[in-house]
Amino acid sequence: MESIRKIGVYTSGGDAPGMNAAIRAVVRTALYHNLEVTGIMRGYEGMIAGEFIPMNRKSVANIIQRGGTILKTTRSEEFKTPEGRMKAFEHLKKHKIDALVAIGGEGTFTGANVFLQEHGVPVIGLPGTIDNDLIGTDFTIGYDTAINNVVNAVDRIRDTAESHDRVFIVEVMGRDSGLIALRSGIGAGAEAILIPESETDIEALFRRLEEGRRDKASRIIMVAEGRHAGGFEVAEKVKARFPHFDTRLSILGHIQRGGRPTCMDRVLASRLGVAAVEALIQGRKGEMAGIVNNNIHFTPFHNAIKHISEINPNLLRIVDILSL
Numbered sequence: 549m550e551s552i553r554k555i556g557v558y559t560s561g562g563d564a565p566g567m568n569a570a571i572r573a574v575v576r577t578a579l580y581h582n583l584e585v586t587g588i589m590r591g592y593e594g595m596i597a598g599e600f601i602p603m604n605r606k607s608v609a610n611i612i613q614r615g616g617t618i619l620k621t622t623r624s625e626e627f628k629t630p631e632g633r634m635k636a637f638e639h640l641k642k643h644k645i646d647a648l649v650a651i652g653g654e655g656t657f658t659g660a661n662v663f664l665q666e667h668g669v670p671v672i673g674l675p676g677t678i679d680n681d682l683i684g685t686d687f688t689i690g691y692d693t694a695i696n697n698v699v700n701a702v703d704r705i706r707d708t709a710e711s712h713d714r715v716f717i718v719e720v721m722g723r724d725s726g727l728i729a730l731r732s733g734i735g736a737g738a739e740a741i742l743i744p745e746s747e748t749d750i751e752a753l754f755r756r757l758e759e760g761r762r763d764k765a766s767r768i769i770m771v772a773e774g775r776h777a778g779g780f781e782v783a784e785k786v787k788a789r790f791p792h793f794d795t796r797l798s799i800l801g802h803i804q805r806g807g808r809p810t811c812m813d814r815v816l817a818s819r820l821g822v823a824a825v826e827a828l829i830q831g832r833k834g835e836m837a838g839i840v841n842n843n844i845h846f847t848p849f850h851n852a853i854k855h856i857s858e859i860n861p862n863l864l865r866i867v868d869i870l871s872l
């Protein structure tokens with residue numbers, strides 16, 4: 549096994565709070581182990597274009613508390629082509645980068661895996677996405693901040709819901725995953741939570757609204773964005789069925805993805821950043837570093853990117869019990 553001398557680090561896909569804390573941990577751990585570190589700007593796009601910046605202890609000073617990513621991020625179409633990946637490989641060779649830390653989600657790891665197989669560059673992934681939809685980690689970097697952002701927003705929405713006796717349909721992010729909706733829905737005291745993993749039974753929601761206590765004035769219905777039925781569709785159906793309800797739709801959008809990372813996300817990012825660099829030094833590659841039961845756990849990329857389709861049934865049950 550050849551020893552590693554220089555590591556490249558990049559963020560790719562949607563930004564997530566805590567990515568900066570992860571970059572900081574990767575850079576400082578590499579320096580601690582006497583390795584050089586290069587920041588690759590704008591994910592795979594920057595790798596293809598050769599946008600590389602040398603990083604030192606100071607380049608990551610004062611970023612642990614910042615949302616977004618100082619390395620910037622993109623979703624690259626060109627990296628999906630062999631020609632694009634070849635250009636990226638040439639730049640890595642030129643800069644003598646012999647291993648990578650990829651911070652992102654499903655798309656990031658899919659690209660990293662193909663790149664490893666094609667060009668043999670060792671890569672370790674860090675789960676950076678608000679969606680929490682990767683297998684092999686209990687939580688992804690950014691998820692805790694996102695659900696706290698949602699809860700804070702819904703606490704404010706509740707003021708209006710309560711004052712006007714309104715029904716609020718709140719749509720949250722998650723691409724094809726209901727994990728943001730589920731946990732933030734419980735935290736925000738939602739009456740019902742509609743997620744893609746459990747078929748949206750609109751009739752069950754109607755029954756819930758009909759049977760609900762008559763003295764219940766305001767109601768929060770949390771809906772995960774989804775390809776089939778998002779907040780807009782649900783709001784239209786509720787309005788048609790209950791014209792006497794004062795119903796509003798609130799789509800939280802990117803407000804969920806921004807802002808200062810929570811302490812949980814900073815600590816998660818710091819632990820995983822250290823683990824990723826030390827894993828590369830030990831010769832690991834093609835794996836995502838995650839946390840399972842509070843221990844560092846490595847999962848091959850091809851398993852990590854399988855979509856989580858099973859939802860903890862206990863969480864769904866809690867929603868039912870507590871919405872009495």
Ligand code: F6P
Nearest residue numbers: 562677678679721722723724805
């Ligand atoms: O993957 C993170 C995420 O925020 C998803 O929850 C959402 O579906 C998607 O990114 C939105 O992407 P964009 O910011 O590119 O519109």
